[in-house]
Amino acid sequence: MTTPSGTSSPPSPPGRPGPSRRGLIVFAWLWVGLPLAYGIYELVRKATQLFTG
Amino acid sequence: MSPPLAPTGWSRWLVPPAALSVHLSIGQAYAWSVFKPPLESALGLSGTQSALPFQLGIVMLGLSAAFGGTLVERNGPRWAMTVALCCFSSGFLLSALGAATEQYWLIVLGYGFVGGIGLGIGYISPVSTLIKWFPDRPGMATGIAIMGFGGGALIASPWSAQMLESFGADPSGIALAFLVHGLTYAVFMSLGVLLVRVPRPDSRPTPSGPSPIEGVQVSARNAVRTPQFWCLWVVLCMNVTAGIGILEKAAPMITDFFADTDTPVSVSAAAGFVALLSAANMAGRIGWSSTSDLIGRKNIYRLYLGVGAVMYLLITQFGDSSKPLFIICALVILSFYGGGFATIPAYLKDLFGTYQVGAIHGRLLTAWSTAGVLGPLIVNWVADSQEEAGKHGAGLYGLSLTIMIGLLVVGFVANELVRPVHPRHHIPAPREAADDDTVRDQQSA
Incomplete structure (x- = not known):
């Protein structure tokens, strides 16, 4: 099988990532997860004012 | 543009981050209120006037989602995400120009009209694809994406506020903030454009789960x-x-x-x-x-x-x-x-x-x-x-x-x-449709 970058990798069962894609999955989730974590952190900081303010 | 088919072994867990990169961006719309006070003081606007870009954006979201949905289905999620990226980012760039030249109508046109089209097309862009990849858990899949729309405001609200504080709340500071927003969101959303794939029609995303095209189908x-x-x-x-x-x-x-x-x-x-x-x-x-x-x-x-x-x-x-x-x-x-x-x-x-x-x-x-x-x-x-x-x-x-x-x-x-x-x-099942075609061919022969 051929990956989008043109390199070969062994076939994997559908829905399960091939070995070369695990890094991509981690990168993609970090890409969206880090900004979201920042947003949630700021939200929690503000929400605590309900109990301390 | 034909829908981007997933190669064999493509993980369906790459699709939710693709969807999130779009929804976390367009969710910024709910943080528009951060720009209101600086715009009001810098351009001498009333509260009602400064809400116009947001209101037009939400109207355009509804209209473009309603009228652009069929195009999104026909051209696929990559096309839709590209359109969303271009419209949403250029909306900010037009707004930057509007703030720099103190032409408020450009901000309304840019953020509200052009950006609003990006909101609507972006909102629906990953829905169909996610459901096809997760036929066994469609609620969870769309929940992740639509949670992103809520999360977008959580990110944008403190981020935009800090930016305005650093750049200043005068027209040039607001223009710079809009410019940075437009460029950053273009880069951030490009992950979705690059990653999104649709499953092959003959594939099963999970070995034991249902096929994406099983069951009732209605246009x-x-x-x-x-x-x-x-x-x-x-x-x-x-x-x-x-x-x-x-x-x-x-x-x-x-x-x-x-x-x-x-x-x-x-x-x-x-x-x-x-x-x-x-x-x-x-x-x-x-x-x-x-x-x-x-x-x-x-x-x-x-x-x-x-x-x-x-x-x-x-x-x-x-x-x-x-x-x-x-x-x-x-x-x-x-x-x-x-x-x-x-x-x-x-x-x-x-x-x-x-x-x-x-x-x-x-x-x-x-x-x-x-x-x-x-x-x-x-x-x-x-x-x-x-x-x-x-x-x-x-x-x-x-x-x-x-x-x-x-x-x-x-x-x-x-x-x-x-x-x-x-x-x-219901639309006819593929086999029924094929049978119909065969009958039609025989009749015409």
Whole structure:
């Protein structure tokens, strides 16, 4: 099988990532997860004012 | 542009981050209020004028989702995400030009009109693809994406505020902030464009799970002619209106409810309450939508609408006597508000199949636009009239909360009326269609 970058990798069962894609999955989730974590952190900081303010 | 087919071994877990990169970006729309005060002081605008870009953006979201849905289905998610990226980012760039030249109409045109098209196309862009990749857990899949729309404001709100603080709230500072927003969102959303893939029609995303194209299939054109579509339209509209009933007045409401008690709520505590409501809204999107995969879509809407009405009733009866009760009820209502948004694509998939679910979802979002107008209108009008009538404290909100209970009951009844779609609306299965073609060929030969 051929990956989008043109390199070969062994076939994997559908829905399960091939070995070369695990890094991509981690990168993609970090890409969206880090900004979201920042947003949630700021939200929690503000929400605590309900109990301390 | 043909839809980008996934190569063999492509992981379906790459699709939710692709969807999130778009939804976390376009969710910025709900943080528009950060730009309002600087724009008002820098360009001499009134509060109503400074809200125009946001309002036009939401109108364009509804219109472009409703009218662009079929194009999104035809051209695929990569095309849709590219359009969303171009429109949303260039909306900011036009706004930067508008702020720099102090031409406010350019900000309205850029952020509201052009950016609003990006909002609508971006909102529906991953829905159909996610449902096809996760036929076994459509509620969870769409819940992740639509949670992102809620999360977008959480990120943008402090980020934009810090940027304005650094660049200054004068026209050039605002222009620079718009420019940075446009460029950053273009880079951030490009992940979605590059990663998104549709499953091959003959593939099964999970070895033992259902195929993405199994079951009933109804076109968007036929779907809007069914009573099921309009029942769901009413369900969504009522659920959203009820949620807005709390959201619109959250800070003054908690302050007024406990104004005459021993423990009044301060301004900063009220801001904390609003933040907590946002958290409940976001958690509801992923939590309740995932739960709908286990207990069924009709049951989860019974919960949103039925228990939601009970929560409102508890607030009207006992809200001013117990702060924890008031807070818990409001949080539950907001979690149902978010859940209602996130579960509706999976409900549509159950009724109409995956064939044009994104386009059908786009058309259903007109219920959101309607609720966006209806909700604030009811709440503000009732609050003003109660104030004129000399009421104060919790008494200001009694009538509007009772109206919200009525709306939820209407939504509950509409949900009860939802039945499977009549077969006359189904599109022929591929084999039947092939047989029809063969017969036609033989007849013409």
